[in-house]
Amino acid sequence: MGTRDCNHICDESSPGIGEAGRTGEWRTHLPVIDDKRCTASKLNKPTCFLCWLYCPEAVVTKSIPPTIDLEYCKGCGICAEVCPVQAITMIPEEKNLG
Amino acid sequence: MHILDGNQAAAIAAKMSRVQVVAAYPITPQTPLTEQLSQYVEEGQLKAEYVAVESEHSAMAVCTSASTVGARTFTATSSHGLAYMHEMLHWAAGARLPIVMACVNRAIGAPWNVLNDQQDSISQRDTGWIQIYCRNNQDILDTVIQAYRIAESVYVPVMVCYDGYILSHTEMPVDIPEQVDVDRYLPPYKPHTTLDPANPKNYNLVTLANPRVGVDGKLCHGYMELRYLLQEALQNSRETILQAGKEFNDIFGRDYSCMFWEERNEDAEITIVAMGSLASEAIVAADMLREEGIKVGVLGLRVFRPFPKQDVVQALRKSRLIVVFDKNISYGSEGATCSEIKSALYGTYINAAIRNFIVGLGGRDVKARELAEATKKAISSLKETVINQDYPEWICHI
Amino acid sequence: MKANAVNLIEKEWILPGNRTCPGCALSLAYRHTLKALEGQCIVTVPASCATVLHGMYPITAVNVPCVNTPFASTGASATGLVAGLKALGRKGITVLAFAGDGGTHDIGIQSLSGAAERQYDFMYICYDNEGYMNTGNQRSGSTPLGAVSGTTPVLGKQQYQKDMTAIMEAHGLPYVATCSASYPLDLYEKVKKAKTIEGTRFIHIHTPCPPGWLFPFSDTIKFGEMAVETGLVVLYEIEDGIFRITSASESLARKGGNLQPVREYFKSQGRFKTITEEQIDELQQWVNARWKQCLNRATNL
Numbered sequence: 001m002g003t004r005d006c007n008h009i010c011d012e013s014s015p016g017i018g019e020a021g022r023t024g025e026w027r028t029h030l031p032v033i034d035d036k037r038c039t040a041s042k043l044n045k046p047t048c049f050l051c052w053l054y055c056p057e058a059v060v061t062k063s064i065p066p067t068i069d070l071e072y073c074k075g076c077g078i079c080a081e082v083c084p085v086q087a088i089t090m091i092p093e094e095k096n097l098g
Numbered sequence: 099m100h101i102l103d104g105n106q107a108a109a110i111a112a113k114m115s116r117v118q119v120v121a122a123y124p125i126t127p128q129t130p131l132t133e134q135l136s137q138y139v140e141e142g143q144l145k146a147e148y149v150a151v152e153s154e155h156s157a158m159a160v161c162t163s164a165s166t167v168g169a170r171t172f173t174a175t176s177s178h179g180l181a182y183m184h185e186m187l188h189w190a191a192g193a194r195l196p197i198v199m200a201c202v203n204r205a206i207g208a209p210w211n212v213l214n215d216q217q218d219s220i221s222q223r224d225t226g227w228i229q230i231y232c233r234n235n236q237d238i239l240d241t242v243i244q245a246y247r248i249a250e251s252v253y254v255p256v257m258v259c260y261d262g263y264i265l266s267h268t269e270m271p272v273d274i275p276e277q278v279d280v281d282r283y284l285p286p287y288k289p290h291t292t293l294d295p296a297n298p299k300n301y302n303l304v305t306l307a308n309p310r311v312g313v314d315g316k317l318c319h320g321y322m323e324l325r326y327l328l329q330e331a332l333q334n335s336r337e338t339i340l341q342a343g344k345e346f347n348d349i350f351g352r353d354y355s356c357m358f359w360e361e362r363n364e365d366a367e368i369t370i371v372a373m374g375s376l377a378s379e380a381i382v383a384a385d386m387l388r389e390e391g392i393k394v395g396v397l398g399l400r401v402f403r404p405f406p407k408q409d410v411v412q413a414l415r416k417s418r419l420i421v422v423f424d425k426n427i428s429y430g431s432e433g434a435t436c437s438e439i440k441s442a443l444y445g446t447y448i449n450a451a452i453r454n455f456i457v458g459l460g461g462r463d464v465k466a467r468e469l470a471e472a473t474k475k476a477i478s479s480l481k482e483t484v485i486n487q488d489y490p491e492w493i494c495h496i
Numbered sequence: 497m498k499a500n501a502v503n504l505i506e507k508e509w510i511l512p513g514n515r516t517c518p519g520c521a522l523s524l525a526y527r528h529t530l531k532a533l534e535g536q537c538i539v540t541v542p543a544s545c546a547t548v549l550h551g552m553y554p555i556t557a558v559n560v561p562c563v564n565t566p567f568a569s570t571g572a573s574a575t576g577l578v579a580g581l582k583a584l585g586r587k588g589i590t591v592l593a594f595a596g597d598g599g600t601h602d603i604g605i606q607s608l609s610g611a612a613e614r615q616y617d618f619m620y621i622c623y624d625n626e627g628y629m630n631t632g633n634q635r636s637g638s639t640p641l642g643a644v645s646g647t648t649p650v651l652g653k654q655q656y657q658k659d660m661t662a663i664m665e666a667h668g669l670p671y672v673a674t675c676s677a678s679y680p681l682d683l684y685e686k687v688k689k690a691k692t693i694e695g696t697r698f699i700h701i702h703t704p705c706p707p708g709w710l711f712p713f714s715d716t717i718k719f720g721e722m723a724v725e726t727g728l729v730v731l732y733e734i735e736d737g738i739f740r741i742t743s744a745s746e747s748l749a750r751k752g753g754n755l756q757p758v759r760e761y762f763k764s765q766g767r768f769k770t771i772t773e774e775q776i777d778e779l780q781q782w783v784n785a786r787w788k789q790c791l792n793r794a795t796n797l
Binding site: 008011012013014015016017018019020021022023026027046047048049050052053054055056057058059062069071072074075076077078080081082090 | 501502504506508510511512513514515516517518519520521523524527550551552553554555556557558559680681712713714715716717718
């Protein structure tokens with residue numbers, strides 16, 4: 001196990017997604033985007049993107065409509081709170097509850 | 099040949115080693131060393147970043163980060179300054195950074211004392227730094243240069259210790275090598291760390307107890323394995339230290355391929371063990387005793403960490419009595435050198451008695467005849483018992 | 497062109513699946529800080545929530561080079577990075593110190609003050625969640641009056657917050673600013689501006705903390721906004737001694753300068769459960785006085 005090579009005589013860490021594992025499993029609620037309400041979707045052009053701006057996890061994509069990486073989304077609900085047109089709803093994550 | 103004090107010798111050596119970042123906080127009796135280095139930098143003699151830090155803790159923090167970037171770094175301190183950076187000493191060793199530091203040995207308070215003893219560096223013996231003690235000013239100059247060679251080969255920081263005032267402020271003849279020879283001896287520092295936005299790496303992250311799989315799918319060390327590697331590096335550094343000393347001799351004509359100095363020890367039945375400038379005094383004491391027909395030799399410890407157990411066993415194999423003079427004490431127990439000697443000899447065939455004397459704390463002058471008298475006292479104590487004392491004797495006025 | 501959510505750089509330097517709490521304002525603030533620097537930085541991080549964000553050996557959740565450093569030493573560590581880069585002739589990289597309020601106001605204040613006095617060329621960002629949150633919320637010099645914490649569990653903190661930005665301003669720095677994670681575009685602009693300025697730059701970011709302040713983690717942005725709307729946090733920058741009020745604080749000032757009463761802010765966070773009416777009144781007066789001071793100082797109103 002391990003190595004005596006120069007890179008690991010002290011702790012040298014490399015960037016990687018999911019350092020804390022599948023943080024999607026932390027969720028009790030997951031965000032669902034309603035395309036019909038989302039301004040970017042409705043106008044079919046890059047606009048708003050406040051959900052992307054305010055996501056602490058960087059799991060929202062700046063696409064039309066925005067998508068959320070549910071593997072890592074922690075379900076904080078900030079996107080739902082900041083959406084100016086209430087296009088995002090937090091629904092209970094059945095498999096993570098109880 | 100020049101007449102230099104110990105601080106000057108250390109400053110010249112750091113300059114000749116082409117250090118790139120110096121971060122030091124002034125403290126008696128190191129201050130002239132720090133001042134000399136800032137003079138070199140401001141005059142342009144030394145092309146380095148001189149950081150006038152606001153504390154010793156910060157001095158070592160500047161060195162650890164600068165070293166991680168890839169610069170050759172130097173700092174110096176004494177006593178309370180060394181104590182203040184204690185946390186960072188652990189950090190530098192654990193991060194495997196080849197920092198070289200001069201420790202100008204001074205007593206620690208309370209109460210205040212600015213004079214010499216070795217309590218400061220001895221208190222740091224567990225941190226993972228290589229520790230080398232100098233016995234005169236030539237030793238200081240030569241050892242700082244070798245320290246970079248050693249540190250940058252094994253990626254372990256090196257503490258070069260020398261006695262405050264006795265060496266730091268006392269002038270002696272010192273040969274200054276040629277810069278071109280030092281450049282030959284010291285290749286540029288090759289860091290094992292990368293700080294490059296194009297290839298991002300993180301250093302000193304929280305490390306778990308157990309091994310953990312990395313991004314490449316390979317199992318990486320737990321904390322304990324990283325610490326094992328540090329110990330292994332220190333154990334193996336003996337070879338590097340001896341080799342560095344031998345190659346120093348090849349270029350500069352002074353041989354440092356030893357973990358300690360042995361004087362008059364070939365036929366000795368009684369060996370005095372001492373460290374730093376005290377070892378020089380001990381040679382005078384040994385000569386006094388030899389005039390009385392007592393066969394005394396001296397083992398002047400040079401490398402305290404890693405402790406040269408096997409070499410010590412070999413050197414002391416003929417001794418009946420070992421008298422260890424410590425300019426330090428691990429309170430509640432005994433002098434640190436004495437403990438190390440006992441530990442090295444335990445389980446070997448050597449059946450010598452060991453006597454420990456605490457001397458010279460807080461700058462108390464140590465005279466050769468005091469060392470000689472203490473040795474004679476130790477010899478006569480053998481008539482009562484060969485069993486080691488519980489606690490050391492002190493040469494002082496109690 | 498001013499930054500907005502549409503034109504803001506899409507690339508991320510914070511990787512998903514990291515260890516921050518859901519709704520972490522620090523994570524949001526760091527995300528935008530790194531966007532403003534476009535990842536062309538070497539970061540030094542002391543013991544703090546950011547350490548945890550960076551991850552555990554051998555994986556890091558942040559795509560920038562970083563040197564972790566002990567708690568008290570951030571300013572010195574940043575200095576060392578600058579000195580090392582200079583000695584090696586490496587240019588074009590911002591040295592970023594990214595520390596919490598503990599590592600800035602309290603245990604780290606000495607090394608920060610030393611580094612700032614030496615005017616070394618680095619950016620120091622303090623993300624302030626008003627407590628030692630990484631270890632479960634113990635009070636810091638930045639914990640507000642009346643807030644309960646692990647070490648002020650019954651009576652709440654009896655002292656005011658330490659105004660670290662004012663302390664750093666007193667060092668005569670070329671750039672000092674306050675930001676909030678709830679106003680990421682303002683933060684982005686300030687970091688981008690600070691990047692172009694030489695010398696020690698200090699930016700203080702207010703980062704609400706759901707588990708520490710005891711509010712639902714979906715409300716992080718709301719509480720950051722409330723702090724600004726009540727005047728508890730004033731968004732400003734001081735560039736070469738010139739004071740400018742910015743972002744939502746500027747809008748507030750221009751619309752008449754009427755602050756929301758602080759009561760609602762305190763009453764909706766669990767950490768203020770023992771705050772007294774006297775303390776609320778005292779804080780309201782303090783906020784009003786400080787707001788007036790800021791309005792007087794602002795050169796852009």
